[in-house]
Amino acid sequence: MSEKQYKTPRPGGAARIKEVWSERRSRKPSKTLLDILKRKPDEPTRDDKKVAKPVEPRDVEL
Amino acid sequence: MCEVKGLSYLDQVVSKRSETPQGCLVDTSLLFALSYPLDVFNEDAEAAFRILSENSIPVFTNVNIRTEFIELHRRVAIPEGLIDLLDDQEGGLDGHLVQKLKSLRTRYRKANGEGKTFKLSDREIKSHRDMLTEFEGNGIDGWEVFCKDYLTGAIQKEWDTTEREWNLNFLSLRSTEKHPLISDEVTWxxxxxxxxxxxxxxxxAMILNLFRCSRLEVLLTADSDLAYAAEKLKLNGKVVIVPDALCS
Known part of the structure; x- marks a missing residue:
């Protein structure tokens, strides 16, 4: 070993790492985020946005 | 030539040498695998660290490895956050957004099913950012709030926990004094x-250059590029350890 003593891995480090990952996966969205991303009921859906085909002008006999 | 050996040889490498190795450099691929439970090499990384622990071999990392570690976690945490948002609030989200996130979730599940770590590319992250910035409220956009809810503090915690739980040592070259574990000058x-x-x-190349200029005898990696290059270098007395699955 060198003169300086360095830290060596300790057993059991994996358990806390898995907990941290689980904690991250358990995060919940804030109300602010949900308010921003929520579907707006008064906003037309994509289908609604489809514009009706223009009506062909009738031949009008004058 | 530098020896490249499978992980199953690590115990022999560290315990049967005439002198106990001074230390081991762990590269980003294996450190990430150690820190991410779904990584295909997670168990290999844990096994390697158990052996190093039993043999009291210190493990070193540096600023390049930490930078890459943070970047990999960013590329993993963003899609996972988006998928968690979908899983929690599918019914309350904008329909177009739900379709995009469902597509992301399908890819994520497929990758997991194949034992692969699902990471978004930088281009894909920008695309998802653009999608969420279209939503705004009270002067803040959806991406900003998403990052606050799902990323803030999370990636720092991944690093801190990995460093603390596995007792990593940081090899810094910034000091004016030469580090005792550096034998040759590390240059651009x-x-x-x-x-x-x-x-x-x-x-x-920065990681490999550090390894060859150091007195550390062992490099742990799951990166085949790094193992290939290390094998070609004349690094007498040094050994590169890779997961057995990568050892031809």
Missing amino acids: EGMVELVEKFGIGAMD
Whole structure:
């Protein structure tokens, strides 16, 4: 070993790492985020946005 | 030539040498695998660290490895956050957004099913950012709030926990005093030489250059580029350990 003593891995480090990952996966969205991303009921859906085909002008006999 | 050996030889490498190795450099690929439970090499990384623990071998990392570690976690945490948002609030989200996130979730599940770590590319992250910035409220956009809810503090915690739980040592070259574990000067020219010689990425070359200029005898990696280049170098007395699955 060198003169300086360095830290060596300790057993059991994996358990806390898995907990941290689980904690991250358990995060919940804030109300602010949900308010921003929520579907707006008064906003037309994509289908609604489809514009009706223009009506062909009738031949009008004058 | 530098020896490249499978993980199953690590115990022999560290315990049967005439002198106990001074230390081991762990590269980003294996450190990430150690920190991410779904990574295909997670168990290999844990097994390697158990052996190093039993043999009291210190493990070193540096600023390049930490930078890459943070970047990999960003590329993993963003899609996972988006998928968690979908899983929690599918019914309350904008319909177009739900369709995009469902597509992301399908890819994520497929990758997991194949034992692969699902990471978004930088381009894909920008695309998802653009999608969420279209939503705004009270002067803040959806991406900003998403990052606050799902990322803030999370990636720092991944690093801190990995460093603390596995007792990593940080090899810093910034000090004016030469580090006792550095035998040769670590130079940019040395790094570029490795890029040019083997066509490896600059970050990989920095890590390999540090390894060859150090007194550390063992490099742990799951990066085949790094193992390939290390094998070609004349690094007497040094050994590269890779997961057995990568050992031809």
